[in-house]
Structures are given as structure tokens and as C-alpha cells.
Amino acid sequence: MARNAGRQGPGEAKRHRAAALGLAVFSLMGAPGIGAAEELVKPRLLSESASVRPGGTAWLAVELTMQPGWHTYWRNPGDAGQATEIAWTLPAGFSSGEIQWPVPKPFATEMVTSYGYAGKVALLTPVTAPASAQAGTTATVAADVTWLVCEKICVPGEAKLDIKLKVAADAPVDAANAAIFAQARAALPRPAKGMAAGRATDEAITLDLPPGLAEGIGAGEVAFLPFDGALIDHGAEQRLQRADGRATLTLRRGPKLGPLTGAFPGLLVVRDTSGAAGQAYELTVAMTAQ
Numbered sequence: 001m002a003r004n005a006g007r008q009g010p011g012e013a014k015r016h017r018a019a020a021l022g023l024a025v026f027s028l029m030g031a032p033g034i035g036a037a038e039e040l041v042k043p044r045l046l047s048e049s050a051s052v053r054p055g056g057t058a059w060l061a062v063e064l065t066m067q068p069g070w071h072t073y074w075r076n077p078g079d080a081g082q083a084t085e086i087a088w089t090l091p092a093g094f095s096s097g098e099i100q101w102p103v104p105k106p107f108a109t110e111m112v113t114s115y116g117y118a119g120k121v122a123l124l125t126p127v128t129a130p131a132s133a134q135a136g137t138t139a140t141v142a143a144d145v146t147w148l149v150c151e152k153i154c155v156p157g158e159a160k161l162d163i164k165l166k167v168a169a170d171a172p173v174d175a176a177n178a179a180i181f182a183q184a185r186a187a188l189p190r191p192a193k194g195m196a197a198g199r200a201t202d203e204a205i206t207l208d209l210p211p212g213l214a215e216g217i218g219a220g221e222v223a224f225l226p227f228d229g230a231l232i233d234h235g236a237e238q239r240l241q242r243a244d245g246r247a248t249l250t251l252r253r254g255p256k257l258g259p260l261t262g263a264f265p266g267l268l269v270v271r272d273t274s275g276a277a278g279q280a281y282e283l284t285v286a287m288t289a290q
């Protein structure tokens with residue numbers, strides 16, 4: 001997944017990362033000839049069904065369609081960038097869950113390794129109605145969506161979207177949107193069976209992958225992408241080693257200093273030998289004593 005950044009000491013890696021971040025911040029100013037954000041990203045708010053049951057859950061999707069060559073960002077944008085955010089305004093008693101993030105693609109340059117989406121992405125979120133919701137009423141759900149879209153420069157964007165859901169005893173899937181939601185769910189990572197054991201030094205984090213997961217990894221490329229962007233050096237090579245049916249993955253540490261304790265989640269992304277996207281697993285790493 002990640003390119004090999006060569007050998008760097010901790011101080012050099014931090015300077016490299018700071019320069020990359022400075023470039024990203026500068027790029028927010030825009031440049032002559034670049035279209036407005038609304039021309040670079042077309043947002044839509046969709047519902048899997050036109051109605052929601054009292055006490056039931058409706059699945060909504062914020063769909064972003066980017067111009068060719070441009071990309072938006074995953075929950076951990078990597079060395080630079082900004083994750084897409086959704087702020088919901090809901091009727092009284094309604095609640096929203098977390099964004100279901102599709103598996104991202106890596107975007108690597110000489111200075112920056114980031115993670116995100118090109119072309120089109122649908123970010124699914126569940127919205128639940130209270131049991132007291134009255135059938136026959138209409139609920140207006142609004143989303144304030146903010147994003148950063150980048151190519152050679154970056155442009156921030158925002159859209160205020162809304163959709164109306166009928167409260168009804170039946171909530172059939174809207175045939176017009178069924179394929180969009182099916183494709184979005186197919187792009188989500190699977191939950192991993194078991195946890196990885198993690199060990200850390202000042203320079204590296206080593207993951208002992210769960211036995212069942214290790215056995216399912218073929219000859220392709222493997223990378224672990226933590227949800228916390230400060231844990232690893234995103235541009236550094238990740239080394240996979242196999243022995244006696246076990247697999248360990250070694251990552252170079254990022255700017256988060258000091259002992260690592262507790263557990264942290266992330267994605268284990270497996271690509272085949274051609275580099276095509278294979279499968280991704282949502283994996284939690286439990287750190288052992290250092």
C-alpha cells in the first residue's frame with residue numbers, strides 16, 4: 001500500500017511530514033483557473049427507503065462525485081488533508097449513528113501519502129426514529145457536509161442538504177437507490193475475527209496478526225491504516241513477515257511519542273499481486289506491555 005520512503009530517523013521524518021502539511025495548508029488558498037468547490041464536487045443526500053418505521057432505522061447516504069483527477073479524504077487523511085464531516089440536524093427524538101467509511105485508496109506523491117476517494121463515494125449513516133414517532137407525519141433530515149477536495153492544490157467545500165422521510169408502518173427499499181446502497185455496502189471493510197497483538201519501540205510498531213486472518217492473506221500487498229493518523233509514518237514501507245503459519249507486520253512510528261497503551265482500531269488492507277484492491281478488515285490492535 002504505502003510507498004517506501006527510504007531510511008529516515010525520527011527527526012528527519014517529522015521535518016518531512018511538517019513540510020508536507022505546510023504545503024497542504026498553503027494550497028487551501030486556491031489558485032487562478034481552479035473552479036469553485038461546487039464545480040469540483042457534486043453532493044447528494046439519498047435515502048435507501050422513502051419512509052422510516054417508528055423506532056426503526058433509515059440508512060442515508062451522502063454521495064460525493066468528484067471531477068476527474070480530484071479526491072476527497074478518508075477518516076484518517078494521512079500526512080495531509082481533511083476528512084469529510086457530516087453534521088446532522090434531526091427532528092426531536094431522532095438520532096444518527098457514525099459514518100460507515102468505505103475502504104480508501106492511497107494517494108502518494110514525493111512528499112505526502114494520504115488516503116481517500118476518487119470518482120465517487122457514498123458515505124452511509126444510520127438515522128433512527130423514536131418509537132413515539134407518529135405514522136403519517138413527515139420528518140425532515142438535514143446534513144451540513146464539509147469536505148476538502150485535492151488535486152495539485154486543495155479546495156474546501158460545503159453543502160447543506162436535506163431529505164424528507166415519511167413515518168410509516170412499512171419502509172420498503174426505494175428501487176431507484178437500491179444499487180447505490182448495495183455498492184456502498186460492498187465497499188465497506190469486513191470485521192476481523194480476533195484482535196492483533198501490538199508491540200512498540202521508539203521506532204516501530206509490530207503487529208502479530210490473528211491466526212485466521214494471517215492464513216487468509218495471499219501473496220499480495222498488506223498495509224495497516226490506523227484510524228489515528230499520528231500513530232505511523234504513512235509514507236514508510238510496511239514489512240510483512242511470515243513464519244510457521246504466523247504473520248507479523250512492522251510499521252514505522254509517526255509523531256505520537258511515548259508509550260502506546262490500550263487498544264487502537266484501523267484497517268488491514270490486502271491487495272492482490274496486480275495491485276488491485278482485494279479485501280479489507282476492520283482490525284483492533286491490543287498493545288502489550290513495553
